[in-house]
Each structure stands twice: as structure tokens, then as C-alpha cells.
Amino acid sequence: MSLKFKVIAGFFMSFSIVLGACSGNAKSEKTAMNESFVPGELWYDADSVHINAHGGGVLYHEGTYYWFGEHKTSGRGGNTSLLGLRCYSSDDLYNWKNEGIALASVDDPESEITHGCVMERPKVIYNETTKQFVMWFHLELKGQGYAAARTGLAVSDKVTGPYTFVKSSRVNANVWPIEATTEMKNCSGETKHDWWTQEWRKEVNKGLFVARDLDSGQMSRDMTLFVDDDGTAYHIHSAEENLTLHIAELTPDYKDFTGKWTRVAPGGHNEAPALFKYKGKYYMIASGCTGWDPNEARILVADSIWGPWEYKGNPCKGKDANLTFHSQSTFVLPVAGKENAFIFMGDRWRPRNPIDGRYVWLPITFEDDQPAIEWHKQWDLSVFNSEI
Template sequence: MMKAFTLTFLLLAGMALCAIAQNISSFNPGELWLDTDGKHINAHGGGILLHQGKYYWFGEHKVEGRQGNSAMVGVSCYSSADLLNWKNEGIALKVADENSGSEIEKGSIIERPKVIYNKRTKKFVMWFHLELKGKGYDAARTAVAVSDKVTGPYTYLKSFRPNAGEWPQNFKEEWKHKTVQEKDMKAWSQEWKDEVAKGLFIRRDFEKGQMSRDMTVFVDDDGKAYHIHSSEENLTLHLSELSPDYLSFTGKWITIEPAGHNEAPAIFKHKGKYYLITSGCTGWDPNAARSFVAESIWGPWKPLGNPAKGEGAELTFDSQSTYIIPAPGKKDTFIFMADRWRPKNPIDGRYVWLPITFEDDKPVFRWEKSWKLKDSF
């Protein structure tokens, strides 16, 4: 009798949990975010794709313990009609078996996956930051996979360091011929920073390609796509044009905020201007966000300061940017999407989504413990 009662209780409790998960009506930043199966959403460092009226959330699938900072499963995919209630669509990109020789074998590092749709080829294209197994963060590569179906499975194509043999568009001619090297200066001295801004690492990596770590992708109104990533030992952001099929780089690129030490780029377009939100570089620890604006995607990019306002803004409310989402049904409104990293137990990482407003033509977001789309813009 007691056993039957216990089973019945557990069944009812599970059904109640699922019912709660399936009827989320507000965003609750930093709290457990349950999917329609009643499990915490496992899509870290992710991005959102809106396709045929439905939202798809792609992110890093984490596991328990410190090994969870490596790719042990792959890239998750969830779907939603309202950005609140998410259905687990499974693993969109699976890692390969150990000792398979694949660049994305189990134990490699896959970070910040983003998916865009190519209307011309009718392919879904996934870009992500890849570090090869057993090499720490030395590889600093970008990687691409493709699928005929939004939820996958995605087929891994290749990884590489971008823009080998190509100078940035906003690079001065005299900088190409400088001979100063890292060994000639003290790291982090003002002289060293000045030389980084003048291409110290760009020249170093010119032949083999530029480093690519934290990244995002962006499709403009004309269908052209761009890849933005942290490069030059995380000191400078690079913005590169993707080929018409979105599967490679054209060789046209610029630097943004040279030697500024930015990562975690998230980009959006508002009333004809381009806005970029980034973070500083403090490992897994949060720091103050930064923001930039440009009239053209090719710059020049102007710094706007910290977009976070209020108590907790100096640490971006204990989070780090990953993507900017246009708010559904709200013209010229956006949602700031960020992660709270928990490197000791990555699967328990939390999500911080907050509404973006504009003040004096600058993007701004403030902490809200709970908020709804209809009330926050």
C-alpha cells in the first residue's frame, strides 16, 4: 500500500512539474528555466533563430562536473512559439566518438553555437568556436556545420583560422611593414598595447589565419552575413563578411576596438544603426558590459559605455552577453540574452534575459526579477 502511494505521489508530482514547465508566463532571470519536459534548459552560450514563425534556441549541451566545460554531447536545440516555453528538440550537432580523429570528438571544446538560414541555398548553417581536444585554448578556430533541417542533424564541415593572407580593411599601410615583435616589449605595457592596436598580432598570424574565439553571426537586411569574433589573444574584435552560401569567409574584414580586450559579442540593428554589446575578459567571472554603435557595419564603431544600469550593473547582473533577440510583436525592441556561468558544475548555468530600451540613442537594460513582454517595452 505504501509503495503504491509513493509511486502515485511521485507520478502526480512529476505531472505537476511538467504542467508548471509548460505554462511559463514571464521571464525570471537567473532562476531555473524548465523546458516542457520539466528539465532545466541545457543550451548555454547560445543563440536564437526565428524560422517560419517558430523560435529555435541552439546552445552548448553541458554535463555535471568540471568536465562539462568540454563538449561531451554536442549542441542542443529547443523550439518555442513564445520565447518562454521551450520544447527539447534533441542534439542538433553530436560530437564524434573518442579517438575517432574528428576535430569535434568528445572532449573537444565547442562554444557559442549560432545558426543562420540561407534563403538562397535553403540550408541551415551553424558556426561555433572550436578548440581541439587536449590543446586547451591554443587552437582558437571557428567551425561550421550545415543541415537541411533546422533541428538537424547538422553535418560538420571544417574548422579554420579566418582571413589567412588578408589584411583588414581599416588597417594602415605602414602597419603592414612594421618589424617590432612581442619579445621586444613588456607585455601589458602601454607600448605593448599601442603596438597591438597597430597590428602586432595580426602580422604574427597573417599567414596561418587570425585567432577566433567568442563569436556570433549576423544576417543583415540585404541577406549578407557577418561573423564577429574575439581575436588577437582576445584583445581585438574582428568582423568578417561571409560568402554568399555562409560557409566560408570572403576575405573582407575589419578590426573593432583594437587592444580593447573584448569578448562575448552580441550584435543587432536598430533604426538603421548597428549596435554591439560585449564584455571584458575575466575568464568565467562576470564584469561590466560594453556597448558600441556604427552607422555602417564596416564602422567606424564608437564606444557607448556600459549598457547595464542600476544595482549590479558593474558585473552585468552576474552574467555575460551571448545574443540579442528582436522582441516578438514589438517593432524596434530587443531582448538582451546572457549566461551565468558555473564552471564547477556547468549544467547548472543560468540564463539572464532582460528587455533593452533606448536612452539618448544608447541601448540600456536594467535588472528585473520577473518581467513580461507585454509590460516591459
């Protein structure tokens, strides 16, 4: 082989390796026939490819589970969206088929979802009236870091997509929360105090950032969706510079906001909300704010989705519970056909190589109606057989 040919061949071999890493389609010798969950280990789809659905959520529809998540790529730029949001399907939760990109980022610099934007934490719900699948996700505009703090909407008539991008915005512009006081409404949205001082924290709790963002709409970063027993849907998101969670009611078609919303744990510095309902009570798992590094989970409980919400400590038990087993909450998955059976879905972020992020799925048990999450090196759905 000539030196020139060796150089050319080496170039194409290197290019192929890089392309494989970016697409997430590098094959493994491992056979994807799973009969249990192994949290934190590589999880392969039916094509023996590492599942690429980070920050995800799961929809159960007509006997099948659909997992939507962020398609990550390799390297430090892998948290920006170069392809879009991916979908997988499963009938047993152990084995997943790649259904492709559900919502694609586009090669159009004028589009809000152009290649290089940030598309995170997609959640999909089904509207029984319109017969449409409705996706909301966290959107950051290309080149703006995390300053935009918007929520994006996409819809499809087919569960696996393709989804059509409709719009993005901040949330509930020019609408005060249901608990707004006269003091909050009279706030200028500006402070004379240094951030993180006691005086500044008091202003935050009273609605400093609510007032600041009133005209533009409230910030929306980490987010999830929840559909209640009566079919009413809610958009739950981290707002006010990640200091306060907001719960916003969606319109009956799930494609807009009604204007009814509330603040949860003002100034509590919560993100990564995951909401579920157990025995008539509402539970929300969240995390603290430490960037890509794990921290201690916290759980809040309320008798009404509108609150008041009360902290109930860390639901995680055992070794590394203070780090949520090196993960961060993204969703709580109700197991179909099993009463009061829920799976905690978490992500282990790998910011230096995002495509290598891992999934931590663990069963949620209940002790005196208090949710508990314990580490299992390996487990299967039989753990719920006694949870009836």
C-alpha cells in the same frame, strides 16, 4: 537484503545519478508552463528538465524560435563537449521543447569534434538562396585548452538538424583588414616589449597580432553571427588573444569568408559580442575579459558595420550593473512581430558545475536612442507594447 546485493544496488543507484547529471536529463517536479521570464532562476523545458543551451543564440524561422546552445555536463570537466550542441524550439519564447542534439560530438579521436573538444557559442542562420541552415561555433581542439582558437562550420537542410560538420579553421588567412596600413603590413609580428606595457599596447593597436597570425589566420574565440537587412551575413569574433574584435563578411552561401574584414576597438580587450541593429545604426554589446567571472558590459555603436565603432559606456542600469547582473552577453534576440523590441541574452557561468549555469534574459529599452538594460526579477513581453 544481503550485504553484497546492497553494495551492487548502491553502485547502480550512484551510477544512475551521475549519468543523469551528465546527460542533463534529470527530471524536476516543476511543471514547464511559463508565462514570463525569471532571470537567473532555473528554467525548465516542456519535459520539466533544466534547459541546457548555454552560450546560445536564437533563430526565428517560419513562426518558431529555435534556441541553439552548448550542452553542459556536471563537474569541472563539464565545459568540454561530451554530447554536442543542443536545440530547443518555442512559439512564445517562454516555453521550450527539447529538439535534441543538433550537432553531435563524435567518438573518433581523429575528428576535430571528438568527445572532449570544446564547442561553444553556436549561432545558426538561414540562407534563403540555398535553403540551408548554417551553423558557426567556437571550436577548441581536444587537449589543447584554448590555443586552437578556431571557428567551426556545420550545415543542415532541417532547422533542428542533425547538422553535418563541414570544417573548422581560423579566419581570413593571408588577408589584411580593410584598414591595414603600410606600417601594419611591414610588422614582423614579434615584439621586444613585455606584455601589458605601454609600448606593447601601442604595438597591439597597430596590428602586432594581426601580422603574427596572418599566415595561419586570425584567432576566433567568442563569436556571433549577424544578418543585415540586405541579406549579407557577418561573423563577429574575439581575436588577437581576446584583445580585439573582428567583423568578417561571409560569402553569399554563408559557408565561407569573402576576405573583407575589419578590426573593432583594437586592444580594447572585448569578448562575448552580441550585435543588433536599431534605427539604421549598429549596436554591439560585449564584455571585458575576466575568465568565468562577470564584469561590466560595454556597448559600441556605428553608422556602418565597417565602423568606425564608438564606445558608449555600460548599457546596464541599477544594482549589479557593474557585473552585468552576474552574467555575460551571448546574443541579442529581436522579438518577432514587435518593432524595435530586443532581448538581451546572457549566461551566468558556473565553472565548478557547468550544467547549473543560468540564463539572464532582459528587455532592452532605449533612452535617446541609447540602449539600456535594467534588472527585472520577473517580466513578460508586454513590456514592449509601448516600444513601437
